[in-house]
Amino acid sequence: MFKSVLKTLGFRGHSSVLLSPLAGKVIPLSDVHDPMFSSGSLGEGVAIEPTGGKVVAPSDSKVKAIFPSGHAVALHTNEGLDVLVHIGLDTEKLEGRHFTVHAAVGDSVKRGDVLIEFDRDAIKREGYDLTAPILICNSAEYSYIKGEVGDTVGELEKLLTARE
Structure with missing residues (x-):
């Protein structure tokens, strides 16, 4: 209730910027060829067509x-x-082929730590779409989520903004 009164009066909530965990071209989530992601049912966000091989x-x-x-x-x-x-x-x-995991559940990681490496070429050769959805799974807590769609981003460049 209090948050809605503040919004009505023009006060904005806290904003968070998410940096990109992958390098590549940013596309709208609605363009992803999987309805589980493109529908937004798992959360709002964007997708990246990766140019690199790590997260x-x-x-x-x-x-x-x-x-x-x-x-x-x-x-x-x-x-x-x-x-x-x-x-x-x-x-x-x-089943794990072409992926190397460098983190474990419960780990505290720092910005820039490598979490997963993957072999783009081998995954493509096996016929898989490499589009990587990046979702904010608690997007219901935010009134606004906007991604840098159409841009090419490098690792740790601005990917999206979420505002409470």
């Missing part, structure tokens, strides 16, 4: 989950964002 911590964070196949990581950033980085579509079917 780095976008912020000082706690690792909440690493999928057994190494294709995805969930983080809780010190800024309060619950972030899911999912490398490719249906890549869990690779």
